[in-house]
Amino acid sequence: MKEFVDGLIANGSFAGMPVEMVYALMMLLFGAIVVFGFALPLVTLTVWVERRVWARMQSRVGPNRVGPQGILQALADGIKNILKEDIIPDAADRRLFAIAPFFVVWGFVATFAVVPFSSHLVIADLNVGLLYITAVTALSVVGVLMAGWASNNKWSLLGGIRSAAQIISYEIPAGLALIPVILLTGTLSMQKIIQAQSWEPWNWFVFHSPFTFIAAQVFFISALAESNRTPFDIPEAESELVAGFATEYSGMRFALFFLAEWGALYVIGAIMTTLFFGGWQIPPVTDNVALQQGLQFGIFFLKSYFWVFVAMWIRATLPRVRVDQLMSLCWKYFVPIGFLNMIGTAVWMVVWPQQRSPARYLMFFLGVVIVVQFFRRVRFHLRRARPEMYYSPAI
Amino acid sequence: MTPAEVYQKVKERFGEAIESFNEKALDPYIVVKSDAVVEVCRFLKEDPALVFDCLSNMSGVDLLKEGKLQVVSHLYSYPHRHAFVVKVDVPRENPTMPSLEGVWKAANWQEREIYDLVGVIFTDHSDLRRILMPEDWVGHPLRKDFVEPEEYHGISTRRESLLK
Amino acid sequence: MSMAGYEVEVQRDGGLETEEMTLSMGPQHPSTHGVLRFIVKADGEVMRSAIPDIGYLHGSIEKISEKVGYHGFMPYTDRVDYVSAMQCNQGWGMVCEKIAGIEVPRRGEFCRVIACELGRIASHLLSVGTMAQDIGGMTPFVHALREREKINNLLEELCGARLTFNYMRVGGVAWDLPAGYSEKVLAFLDQFEPLVDEYNDLISYNKIYVERLANVGVISQAEAINYNLVGPNLRGSGLKYDVRKDEPYSIYGELDFDVPVGTGEVGTLGDCFDRYMVRIREMHESCKMVRQCLVMMPTGPVLAKVARKLKPPVGEAYIRVEGSRGDMGWYVVSDGSEFPYRTKIRTGSFAAMGIVDKISRGLMIADLIALIASLDVVAPEVDR
Numbered sequence: 027m028k029e030f031v032d033g034l035i036a037n038g039s040f041a042g043m044p045v046e047m048v049y050a051l052m053m054l055l056f057g058a059i060v061v062f063g064f065a066l067p068l069v070t071l072t073v074w075v076e077r078r079v080w081a082r083m084q085s086r087v088g089p090n091r092v093g094p095q096g097i098l099q100a101l102a103d104g105i106k107n108i109l110k111e112d113i114i115p116d117a118a119d120r121r122l123f124a125i126a127p128f129f130v131v132w133g134f135v136a137t138f139a140v141v142p143f144s145s146h147l148v149i150a151d152l153n154v155g156l157l158y159i160t161a162v163t164a165l166s167v168v169g170v171l172m173a174g175w176a177s178n179n180k181w182s183l184l185g186g187i188r189s190a191a192q193i194i195s196y197e198i199p200a201g202l203a204l205i206p207v208i209l210l211t212g213t214l215s216m217q218k219i220i221q222a223q224s225w226e227p228w229n230w231f232v233f234h235s236p237f238t239f240i241a242a243q244v245f246f247i248s249a250l251a252e253s254n255r256t257p258f259d260i261p262e263a264e265s266e267l268v269a270g271f272a273t274e275y276s277g278m279r280f281a282l283f284f285l286a287e288w289g290a291l292y293v294i295g296a297i298m299t300t301l302f303f304g305g306w307q308i309p310p311v312t313d314n315v316a317l318q319q320g321l322q323f324g325i326f327f328l329k330s331y332f333w334v335f336v337a338m339w340i341r342a343t344l345p346r347v348r349v350d351q352l353m354s355l356c357w358k359y360f361v362p363i364g365f366l367n368m369i370g371t372a373v374w375m376v377v378w379p380q381q382r383s384p385a386r387y388l389m390f391f392l393g394v395v396i397v398v399q400f401f402r403r404v405r406f407h408l409r410r411a412r413p414e415m416y417y418s419p420a421i
Numbered sequence: 422m423t424p425a426e427v428y429q430k431v432k433e434r435f436g437e438a439i440e441s442f443n444e445k446a447l448d449p450y451i452v453v454k455s456d457a458v459v460e461v462c463r464f465l466k467e468d469p470a471l472v473f474d475c476l477s478n479m480s481g482v483d484l485l486k487e488g489k490l491q492v493v494s495h496l497y498s499y500p501h502r503h504a505f506v507v508k509v510d511v512p513r514e515n516p517t518m519p520s521l522e523g524v525w526k527a528a529n530w531q532e533r534e535i536y537d538l539v540g541v542i543f544t545d546h547s548d549l550r551r552i553l554m555p556e557d558w559v560g561h562p563l564r565k566d567f568v569e570p571e572e573y574h575g576i577s578t579r580r581e582s583l584l585k
Numbered sequence: 586m587s588m589a590g591y592e593v594e595v596q597r598d599g600g601l602e603t604e605e606m607t608l609s610m611g612p613q614h615p616s617t618h619g620v621l622r623f624i625v626k627a628d629g630e631v632m633r634s635a636i637p638d639i640g641y642l643h644g645s646i647e648k649i650s651e652k653v654g655y656h657g658f659m660p661y662t663d664r665v666d667y668v669s670a671m672q673c674n675q676g677w678g679m680v681c682e683k684i685a686g687i688e689v690p691r692r693g694e695f696c697r698v699i700a701c702e703l704g705r706i707a708s709h710l711l712s713v714g715t716m717a718q719d720i721g722g723m724t725p726f727v728h729a730l731r732e733r734e735k736i737n738n739l740l741e742e743l744c745g746a747r748l749t750f751n752y753m754r755v756g757g758v759a760w761d762l763p764a765g766y767s768e769k770v771l772a773f774l775d776q777f778e779p780l781v782d783e784y785n786d787l788i789s790y791n792k793i794y795v796e797r798l799a800n801v802g803v804i805s806q807a808e809a810i811n812y813n814l815v816g817p818n819l820r821g822s823g824l825k826y827d828v829r830k831d832e833p834y835s836i837y838g839e840l841d842f843d844v845p846v847g848t849g850e851v852g853t854l855g856d857c858f859d860r861y862m863v864r865i866r867e868m869h870e871s872c873k874m875v876r877q878c879l880v881m882m883p884t885g886p887v888l889a890k891v892a893r894k895l896k897p898p899v900g901e902a903y904i905r906v907e908g909s910r911g912d913m914g915w916y917v918v919s920d921g922s923e924f925p926y927r928t929k930i931r932t933g934s935f936a937a938m939g940i941v942d943k944i945s946r947g948l949m950i951a952d953l954i955a956l957i958a959s960l961d962v963v964a965p966e967v968d969r
Binding site for chain 3: 447475477482502506538551554563
């Protein structure tokens with residue numbers, strides 16, 4: 027982005043304005059384009075995908091009336107929520123109640139400033155990009171706590187506190203799981219991390235060593251816990267706390283909480299892809315810059331969305347973990363594993379100083395074996411399934 | 422053991438506390454004096470030949486014509502697989518009876534329900550308050566002379582017939 | 586800004602000031618299986634006590650029976666436990682038959698048993714599904730309801746209703762099995778029995794599920810008997826007792842089935858998981874029973890000749906029927922007229938609510954949900 031803007035300044039498009047102001051203006055503009063043109067439609071898409079995927083996993087159909095195959099369902103829900111009455115309980119703290127959803131959304135939207143969609147399409151390639159993301163996603167804690175407290179409702183407070191404890195606790199394993207990658211590349215910048223990998227799968231960081239392999243899984247699980255997804259969705263456990271911290275919310279404010287949750291899923295997918303799965307790297311098939319950027323954008327999107335799909339898959343399958351079991355999982359298991367990964371990666375780097383050791387081929391082979399075994403199990407179950415029991419619509 | 426044998430054992434032990442024994446009824450029962458009922462029940466529960474460890478049911482019956490309330494307890498024994506019935510008659514003007522909660526914990530909620538609906542007051546009960554009706558309800562609904570109140574908290578209980 | 590209007594108890598606990606919260610769980614709540622309310626005193630996440638507050642669904646059915654008569658009360662019995670209404674119908678039918686000395690024709694008994702066992706499978710499916718949903722897995726709930734819909738279709742074909750059947754009458758059942766019914770039921774059973782094992786694969790031994798349920802809400806056998814827990818709750822604590830097997834009524838004495846008992850396989854004997862597994866295994870046993878009934882069915886009438894205005898002799902009767910939630914005790918006092926003098930229904934859920942306060946000391950709020958789900962409490966049984 028910076029080069030693009032520098033080019034525009036050199037062309038004289040912004041005669042007379044101080045350079046910093048141009049930068050700020052262009053960042054705001056690009057940020058707006060990304061948020062309103064990409065992030066929000068993406069969330070809408072994710073809502074539809076989640077509902078259809080979840081329904082198909084439960085042998086039912088999901089929304090398929092509103093628009094072709096139900097695509098406009100999220101739009102319909104959004105319009106409905108905007109039209110609803112904005113109820114603020116009498117005894118609630120009005121100001122905190124009103125701005126709490128925005129903190130949560132802020133925590134998710136602000137991460138898009140550093141997400142690298144392709145080699146040129148990134149709003150700001152900060153050299154502390156990873157740290158920035160970790161810091162900004164923690165803003166949602168503030169929002170959740172505010173929502174829980176301001177509702178003046180004991181159940182909301184319980185949900186808010188549980189959620190805050192959960193997010194803060196799982197920041198640590200998530201951060202620790204990022205450290206092996208930081209050690210390997212020596213930088214926090216997202217673009218440089220991607221450039222340190224290449225398009226071949228055995229050069230992805232996830233297959234670099236067993237420690238990064240485990241770190242990828244730990245990061246994914248901790249990130250799921252941070253964004254309050256099942257199996258860690260105690261704060262919004264429908265059967266226990268109604269809607270947890272969001273009990274007293276209705277209309278668009280309620281929708282904003284869940285918008286943030288689905289959007290955060292995409293951010294998790296994006297970070298997983300960037301750090302462990304090669305980011306936007308594509309094989310060198312073309313020299314046309316526009317086509318190249320398009321392909322990179324596409325592959326990044328597909329890889330991130332795969333992780334979103336896995337998160338939905340987990341949500342449809344697993345039950346909920348109790349809050350003390352969640353805490354013990356974090357502190358007694360993930361934190362020690364995180365430290366072991368960190369030390370292990372450091373030792374690995376000393377033992378094999380060159381970046382790419384032969385072990386990555388072995389790890390890649392292991393990954394391929396796992397995927398093949400998965401598909402074999404799927405084939406086994408499909409053969410045993412009785413088609414008359416499962417509803418098969420067109421999609 | 423047949424109910425007649427159970428009655429023999431209890432009669433030997435308690436004598437005049439057992440007022441009567443009806444063998445011809447579909448479920449043979451004994452009628453026990455209310456001040457002795459706790460010991461009788463404890464004996465029924467703990468005697469190794471009887472072992473009535475399960476209080477299967479406890480109901481209150483309002484016998485308006487005879488001027489008394491009756492508490493009927495159906496007992497069952499899991500080890501020996503036999504059943505028995507113990508009845509206690511309680512006068513209407515002073516409907517108190519000792520609580521069987523010390524013998525079977527199941528009596529706790531059953532007695533609360535009998536207190537709530539029929540009006541028998543159980544002494545030594547740990548927590549005798551209304552269980553099904555609201556706390557401020559007046560009257561005992563399952564009594565035969567219960568008259569429904571005209572209103573409750575300002576809401577009228579009478580409604581015109583919709584058929585007119 | 587403070588939380589206005591809530592009572593707090595400030596305790597000084599070795600220098601650390603803690604406050605005990607009083608929460609009201611219910612009466613409107615997505616998980617408490619109906620309109621139930623618990624007043625929970627919690628110290629953070631751990632509960633000090635959870636006192637049930639019932640009566641929200643009290644419909645004074647017992648007093649209504651004194652106005653509608655023996656025959657007229659049959660539809661009301663569906664509402665006592667609307668999840669498995671057939672067994673309630675049978676209970677009322679049996680107690681009227683006992684007190685009036687009516688004998689049900691053999692074919693009628695078989696129809697009753699088929700209906701009751703299908704109803705038992707449907708009820709256990711709902712119980713298991715809602716338990717899974719309360720723990721957090723939404724998918725098994727949908728699968729269980731899908732199977733329950735098939736049973737509802739079968740029962741709708743039998744008697745016209747899907748939830749409150751009113752299928753039985755004093756002296757038998759209202760209608761005979763329709764033509765071709767036996768093939769449909771067998772087709773359903775053939776397709777359903779492997780699914781129970783699939784259910785086990787999906788959720789029963791899932792590690793998270795086991796962790797949530799094992800060693801939670803342990804009820805020892807002595808406690809269970811003392812508090813008059815019945816049915817799967819009692820069998821989950823290890824006592825092998827089933828009214829159908831040990832005090833056989835109707836034609837259950839001629840059927841060959843087993844009584845599953847909790848074994849403490851993943852935790853302590855008598856925890857939530859045991860009660861859950863007893864229900865899963867009972868579904869298999871019910872399938873066996875239905876198959877045997879379909880084979881053994883004789884021909885003949887299904888309803889005995891009973892007077893329009895049934896006037897049983899003066900007396901009283903008490904019977905126990907094995908409902909899905911345990912044995913229900915039905916007690917009727919007759920004064921010789923066509924209206925019962927007093928009816929009392931003692932249900933399994935009423936006793937189960939009585940034990941919640943004792944067991945819930947020291948549990949967490951999430952465990953309370955698991956405990957209530959495992960005790961399989963439905964609100965109308967508690968309040969009638």
